[in-house]
Amino acid sequence: MAQKYKMIDLFAGCGGLTEGFMQTKKYREVAAVEWLIPQVNTLRNRMKTKWGEIDADQRIMHFDIQREDELYSGWEDDEFGKGKGLDYFVNKENGIDIIIGGPPCQAYSVAGRVRDENGMKDDYRNYLFEHYLNVVNRYRPKLFVFENVPGILSAAPDGTPITELIKKGFDGIGYAIVDDLKGALVNASDYGVPQNRNRVVIVGLDKRTFVDCDKKLDHFYKELLPKYKIRKRKTVRETIGDLPKCMPIFDEESHKKRISHTTPECDISWHCPRYSNLRDMDTFRILEEDIESGLRVYNSKKISELYEKKVGSKSPIHRYHVLEPDEPSTTIIAHLYKDGNRFIHYDPEQQRTITVREAARLQSFPDDFEFVGSRGHAYQMIGNAVPPELAYKVAEAVYELLEEV
Structure with missing residues (x-):
């Protein structure tokens, strides 16, 4: 096989996206960033025990992505301990090929806006995508994958639709995304996850790497990704009935x-x-x-x-x-x-x-995936994760797109 593509996972959670990409054996995780410690510990454990990353404690960074200068150059403080920073690992690898991840979705979710008295307008998480954008701009991957809830399509915390801000932001740094983000909406059950779970999967292309980006994106969403749909959706009974x-x-x-x-x-x-x-x-x-x-x-x-x-x-x-x-x-x-x-x-x-394991199976986590933390932490991690089976299918389609270049 050709050399593996090098990736960074931002807002990594417990590693649902990473898990799917790693399962293809076509990618290698250079670094990941997450600020919740049970999630960090879970992903570190998985990278060490399943994927053989012996220095996962350094590569899987427990840090706040909003503190950008330190995120890049390293930090040392009481809350987050000591870290080398993203620059160290990216430079060590002579750059990266792909960035994956998705900012926390609560501020974009319709349910979150209904529950919050200000409709989540004051929630700092509305603009965490800007930090994602800045990391993309710094390391210039060939491609990025930005996953989020369908509510992002209607979110407009300051009156301007978030989708407009995202398109304008990425266009401003030289990355193309599909013009109508409704075309990036997928249901995980179509891709082998035993769960009705609608998500927006935004793929962005570096205009310096890809020629005719609009055509390539159209090709990805209409031909490459749909190839991985399954014919018959998996049921709850098929998934957890043998436990x-x-x-x-x-x-x-x-x-x-x-x-x-x-x-x-x-x-x-x-x-x-x-x-x-x-x-x-x-x-x-x-x-x-x-x-x-x-x-x-x-x-x-x-x-x-x-x-x-x-x-x-x-x-x-x-x-x-x-x-x-x-x-x-x-x-x-x-x-x-x-x-x-x-x-x-x-x-x-x-x-x-x-149970936690039944929830994990319904999210398509393999049975050997261990969650580190309390039962409450495990349920929370699972609910917030990208289903690994969906991530796997996206990773395979993305690989084809990268290989075409």
């Missing part, structure tokens, strides 16, 4: 110790259910049996009524959702770390929400 059952426990003594389910003995890590109280377990059973029986009595209104009956108070939104066994999952979100009531396992025998 050992976690059976409910009903005795009060166990519940006093906050133990509600058995933890099966198996070689797969993180397959341990979170605690559910008896009331929630009974609610889960009712809704799971409704799905399994095919009766489908419980629509949104009925679920709200059930919630009121069980809890004794009304809720403006229905708080329970059973995953459909024979469809892809609904979108796995980071809120899963707070509660799993919108991710209820479909099996009425188990009466529970999904």
